[in-house]
Amino acid sequence: xxxxxxILTALLAIGLLALIFGVVLGFAAVKFKVESDPxxxxxxxxxxxxxxxxCGYPGCKPYAQAIADGDEINKCPPGGDATIKNLADLMGxxxxxxxxxxxxxxxxxxxYIREDECIGCTKCIQACPVDAILGAxxxxxxxxxxxxxxxxxxxDPCPVDCIDMLPVANSTSSWRxxxxxxxxxxxx
Amino acid sequence: xxxxxxxxxxxxxxxxxxxxxxxVFPAERKTLSxxxxxxxxxxxxxxxxxxxQHIGVxxxxxxxxxxxxxxxxxxTKSMNPFAxxxxxxxxxxxxxxxxxxxxxxxxxxxxxxxxxxxQQDKWTQLSPxxxxxxxxxxxxxxxxxxxxxxxxxxxxxxxxxxxxPKKDVDFLIINGIECEPYITSDDRLMRxxxxxxxQGIDVLCHLLKPKHVLIGIENNKPEAIEAxxxxxxxxxxxxxxxxxxxxxxxxxxxxxxxxxxxxVPAKGLPVDVGVIMHNVGTCFAIADAIxxxxxxxxxxxxxxxxxIEKPGNVWxxxxxxxxxxxxxxxYKQRLQKQTNIIMGGPMMGFSITSNLVPVVKTTNCILxxxxxxxxxxxxxxxxxxxxxxxxCPASLLPQQLFWHAKAKELDKAQDYNxxxxxxxxxxxxxxxxxxxxxxxxxxxxxEIRVEQEEKQKSDKARDRFEKREIRxxxxxxxxxxxxxxxxxxxxxxxxxxxxxxxxxIAAALARAKAKKQGISKADDKQVVPTGVTPANKSAQxxxxxxxxxxxxxxxxxxRVQAAIARAKAKKxxxxxxxxxxxxxxxxxxxxxxxxxxxxQQPDADxxxxxxxxAKTQKNIRAEVTPAVIAPQHQEPTKADSKQAKIAAAVAKAKAKxxxxxxxxxxxxxNQVTAxxxxxTETNSPVEQAKTEAQQIEMKKRKIAAAVAKAKAKKxxxxxxxxx
Numbered sequence: 001x002x003x004x005x006x007i008l009t010a011l012l013a014i015g016l017l018a019l020i021f022g023v024v025l026g027f028a029a030v031k032f033k034v035e036s037d038p039x040x041x042x043x044x045x046x047x048x049x050x051x052x053x054x055c056g057y058p059g060c061k062p063y064a065q066a067i068a069d070g071d072e073i074n075k076c077p078p079g080g081d082a083t084i085k086n087l088a089d090l091m092g093x094x095x096x097x098x099x100x101x102x103x104x105x106x107x108x109x110x111x112y113i114r115e116d117e118c119i120g121c122t123k124c125i126q127a128c129p130v131d132a133i134l135g136a137x138x139x140x141x142x143x144x145x146x147x148x149x150x151x152x153x154x155x156d157p158c159p160v161d162c163i164d165m166l167p168v169a170n171s172t173s174s175w176r177x178x179x180x181x182x183x184x185x186x187x188x
Numbered sequence: 189x190x191x192x193x194x195x196x197x198x199x200x201x202x203x204x205x206x207x208x209x210x211x212v213f214p215a216e217r218k219t220l221s222x223x224x225x226x227x228x229x230x231x232x233x234x235x236x237x238x239x240x241q242h243i244g245v246x247x248x249x250x251x252x253x254x255x256x257x258x259x260x261x262x263x264t265k266s267m268n269p270f271a272x273x274x275x276x277x278x279x280x281x282x283x284x285x286x287x288x289x290x291x292x293x294x295x296x297x298x299x300x301x302x303x304x305x306x307q308q309d310k311w312t313q314l315s316p317x318x319x320x321x322x323x324x325x326x327x328x329x330x331x332x333x334x335x336x337x338x339x340x341x342x343x344x345x346x347x348x349x350x351x352x353p354k355k356d357v358d359f360l361i362i363n364g365i366e367c368e369p370y371i372t373s374d375d376r377l378m379r380x381x382x383x384x385x386x387q388g389i390d391v392l393c394h395l396l397k398p399k400h401v402l403i404g405i406e407n408n409k410p411e412a413i414e415a416x417x418x419x420x421x422x423x424x425x426x427x428x429x430x431x432x433x434x435x436x437x438x439x440x441x442x443x444x445x446x447x448x449x450x451x452v453p454a455k456g457l458p459v460d461v462g463v464i465m466h467n468v469g470t471c472f473a474i475a476d477a478i479x480x481x482x483x484x485x486x487x488x489x490x491x492x493x494x495x496i497e498k499p500g501n502v503w504x505x506x507x508x509x510x511x512x513x514x515x516x517x518x519y520k521q522r523l524q525k526q527t528n529i530i531m532g533g534p535m536m537g538f539s540i541t542s543n544l545v546p547v548v549k550t551t552n553c554i555l556x557x558x559x560x561x562x563x564x565x566x567x568x569x570x571x572x573x574x575x576x577x578x579x580c581p582a583s584l585l586p587q588q589l590f591w592h593a594k595a596k597e598l599d600k601a602q603d604y605n606x607x608x609x610x611x612x613x614x615x616x617x618x619x620x621x622x623x624x625x626x627x628x629x630x631x632x633x634x635e636i637r638v639e640q641e642e643k644q645k646s647d648k649a650r651d652r653f654e655k656r657e658i659r660x661x662x663x664x665x666x667x668x669x670x671x672x673x674x675x676x677x678x679x680x681x682x683x684x685x686x687x688x689x690x691x692x693i694a695a696a697l698a699r700a701k702a703k704k705q706g707i708s709k710a711d712d713k714q715v716v717p718t719g720v721t722p723a724n725k726s727a728q729x730x731x732x733x734x735x736x737x738x739x740x741x742x743x744x745x746x747r748v749q750a751a752i753a754r755a756k757a758k759k760x761x762x763x764x765x766x767x768x769x770x771x772x773x774x775x776x777x778x779x780x781x782x783x784x785x786x787x788q789q790p791d792a793d794x795x796x797x798x799x800x801x802a803k804t805q806k807n808i809r810a811e812v813t814p815a816v817i818a819p820q821h822q823e824p825t826k827a828d829s830k831q832a833k834i835a836a837a838v839a840k841a842k843a844k845x846x847x848x849x850x851x852x853x854x855x856x857x858n859q860v861t862a863x864x865x866x867x868t869e870t871n872s873p874v875e876q877a878k879t880e881a882q883q884i885e886m887k888k889r890k891i892a893a894a895v896a897k898a899k900a901k902k903x904x905x906x907x908x909x910x911x
Contacts, residue, residue: 047646131655159840161844172292175296175634
C-alpha cells in the first residue's frame with residue numbers, strides 16, 4: 001500500500017513538474033521569440049551589391065531570392081570565392097568554384113565617362129542600377145566614383161562608346177600590409 | 189573602479205608608480221645618437237611636402253606651380269575641423285604639385301608639393317600670440333591648428349582637437365618616455381629645450397585646465413629628467429615622474445596605467461579616464477606656434493644605426509628627402525648587404541621604399557642598421573610556448589591572434605580583441621620561432637578594415653538600388669495614371685458628342701456601302717481617283733491628329749503608343765468595316781472610334797482639317813526657322829565645332845549599330861514585325877486595299893519611324909528590367 005502510494009506521489013510530483021515547466025517553456029517560446037533574419041535578407045547581406053546582373057538575375061536581391069529557392073551559389077563573379085565561401089557557410093552546402101559561364105572574378109573597377117565625347121543621350125543614366133551617373137539630356141554626363149559599383153551595365157548602352165571601366169587605384173588608406181616585417185635581433 | 193585623483197597623488201608623493209603587464213627589455217642602443225647636440229642641416233635643394241601628414245582629412249591646396257613661397261607660408265587650408273594645414277619649410281618656388289613616394293609602409297605615391305629652395309630661407313610674416321592667457325581659448329586653438337601641429341609622437345592626431353575635450357581632465361600627461369631602442373630625439377629635445385617645452389605645457393594647461401601635470405620620462409635619460417625638473421621647478425603642479433625603463437612604457441595606454449593606474453577602455457579614449465596625453469615634441473611645437481608664431485616646419489630626427497658614420501639628432505625641415513639626412517650623417521652603404529633604411533624605430537618602424545621619401549611631422553627616426561643588428565626573416569612554426577602572451581602589454585593572447593590571422597579567420601581574431609593590439613612588437617621580439625607576429629596582425633587589421641569599408645559601400649549600393657526601384661515603380665504608376673486620365677478625358681469628350689458621332693458613322697457606313705456598289709460596277713481607272721483623294725486626305729488628317737496629340741501631350745512615349753494604336757486601329761477598321769459595322773460602332777477602343785471617324789468623315793470635314801493642318805504647319809515653320817537659324821548665325825564657329833562633334837558621334841553610333849547588326853540577330857524579330865505590319869496593311873479587304881495602296885508609301889515611312897521609336901523604347905525597357 002505504502003509503495004503504491006509512494007509511486008503515485010512520485011508520478012504526480014514529476015507530472016506536475018513537467019506540466020509547470022511545459023507551461024513555462026511554452027510561454028517563453030511565444031513571449032521571447034527570436035525574430036531571425038529571413039534567409040533572403042541574410043544572403044543579400046553577403047552578396048556584393050554591385051547589381052551587375054552577371055548571375056542572370058536583375059540585381060543582388062533577386063539572386064538572393066533565387067539562392068534561397070535553391071539556385072547555385074557560385075554565380076557571382078564580383079563577389080568571387082570569398083562570397084561563395086560565406087554563402088556556403090550560410091546555406092550549409094559545399095563551396096564550389098566560380099561558375100565560369102557567368103564571368104571571371106576581376107579587380108575592382110569604376111566607370112569613367114570621357115566627357116568630351118559624351119553626347120548627352122542619358123542612356124547610361126537609365127542603365128545605372130545605383131544612380132551613380134549624373135547628367136541631363138544633351139548635357140555632359142559624369143560618374144560619381146564613390147557610388148559606382150563597377151557593374152559594367154552602362155558601357156553597352158552608350159551609343160558612342162565613351163565609357164571606360166578603369167581599375168580602382170590603390171591608395172595608402174586602402175592598401176593592405178604585405179611587406180616583410182622588420183625583426184630586431186634579440187640581444188642578451 | 190578607476191583610481192581616484194587623491195590616491196594617485198598620494199602614491200606619486202611617495203615616489204611610487206604602478207606597472208603595466210608584460211613588456212620587454214630590448215637593447216637600448218641610445219648612446220649611439222644621444223651624445224652630440226642636435227645638428228643643423230643645410231637646406232636641401234628640393235623639399236617634398238606631403239599634403240596629408242596627419243590622421244584626419246587633408247586641406248585644399250592654395251598654391252600653384254610656379255608660385256614663389258616664403259618660409260612658413262601655408263600651402264593648404266580647410267574648413268574641416270579634422271584638417272591641419274601644411275607649410276612651406278623654406279622659401280623658394282613651387283616646381284611641382286604631383287604624386288610623390290610617401291612616408292608610408294606601402295610607399296604608394298601621395299599628393300606632394302615640391303618646393304625648390306632659393307637658399308634664402310626668408311620667413312613670411314609671423315603673428316605670435318604672446319598674451320595667450322588673455323585670449324579666448326578658441327583663439328589659442330586656432331593658432332595651434334593654423335600652425336599645422338599634429339601629434340609628434342607617432343600617430344599624428346590633430347593637436348587642437350585633442351586640446352579641446354568635452355570632459356574634465358584630471359591629469360595632463362606629457363610623454364617623454366621614448367621607449368623604443370635607438371631613438372633619442374625627445375631625449376635631446378628635453379635636454380636642450382626644456383624651457384620651451386615647459387612653455388608649451390603652460391599653453392596646454394591654459395586650454396585644458398588639468399588638476400595636475402605629470403611629465404613621464406624613462407629613468408635611462410637622467411639628463412633629460414634633470415633638465416625638465418629644473419624647468420618645471422617654479423610650478424608645484426608640474427611633476428616630473430621617473431618611469432622605470434621597460435618597452436613599451438611610452439605607449440599611451442601603458443603610460444597612463446603606469447602613472448595613474450587607470451585603464452583606458454577598449455575603443456575608448458584617454459579622456460574617458462580623465463587623462464590627456466601630449467608628446468614633448470608637440471609641446472615644443474605649441475610653444476613655437478604661440479610665442480613666436482612659427483608653424484611646424486621642422487622637427488628633430490634621430491639618424492642612427494651602425495651603418496651611419498656620424499649618428500646623431502638633426503633639425504630636419506619637413507619635406508626633406510631621407511637621402512639628404514643620410515648624406516649629412518654619412519651613411520655607409522657598404523655596411524649593408526642590401527639597402528635597408530627604416531623610418532621609425534626598430535620595433536614599430538617600416539622600411540622605406542626609396543630614399544626620396546620625405547620627412548613628415550611624425551618622423552622621429554631614420555635607422556640604417558648593419559646586417560648583424562637586424563635579424564633576418566627566419567620564420568619557423570609556432571611552438572606554443574606562450575612567451576608572447578607573457579610580454580603583451582595589452583594582455584592579449586598573441587598566439588591565438590596569430591593562428592586566426594594566419595588562417596584568415598578574421599571574426600575569431602576580432603573576438604580575441606585584435607584591435608586592442610598596439611602593434612608594439614614585444615611579442616615578435618620574444619618569439620623563439622622568430623615569427624613576425626605584428627606583421628600578421630597588421631595584415632589582418634587592414635583586411636578587416638577593407639572588408640568593413642566594402643560592407644559599408646555595398647550597404648550604400650543596396651540602399652541606392654532599392655530606392656531607385658521604388659522610384660521607378662512610382663514613376664510607372666504616375667505614367668499609368670496620367671494615361672488613364674487622358675483616356676478618360678478622351679472618352680468623355682467622345683461621349684459628349686457621342687450621338688452625333690454615331691450618326692455620322694452610320695451615315696459614313698451607308699456612303700461606303702453605296703460607294704462599294706458603285707465601285708464594283710465602275711471601271712478600275714475611274715475608281716482610282718475617287719478613292720485616292722479621300723484616302724490622301726484621311727492620311728493628312730491623321731497627320732493633323734498626330735500634330736495635335738504631339739502639341740498637347742508633348743510626350744514621345746505617348747506619340748509612339750498613339751502611332752501604334754493608329755496602325756492597329758486602321759487594320760482593325762479595314763477588317764471589321766465590311767464584316768460587322770454594328771460591332772465597330774459599339775467598340776470601346778476610343779482610338780479605334782476616332783480613327784474610323786476620321787477615315788469615314790465627309791470630304792468637307794477633311795478639307796477643313798487639311799486647311800488647319802497647313803496653317804499650323806506654316807505657323808510652326810515660321811516659329812521654328814528663325815529660332816533655329818538665329819543661333820547659327822550668332823555663333824558660327826561654335827556651331828561648326830559642335831556640328832563636327834555631332835557628326836563624329838553620329839558616325840560612331842552608326843558604326844556601332846552596323847557592328848551590332850552583324851554580330852547580333854536580336855533585331856531580326858523586330859524587323860519581322862515591321863514587315864508583318866506592312867503585310868497586314870496590304871492584305872486588307874479589296875475596297876480598302878485600293879485606297880490604302882496609295883497610303884502605304886506615305887505610311888511606311890511613318891510606321892518605320894514609329895517602329896524605330898518603339899524599338900528604342902523596348903531597348904530602354906529591357907535595360908531597366910535587367911538592371
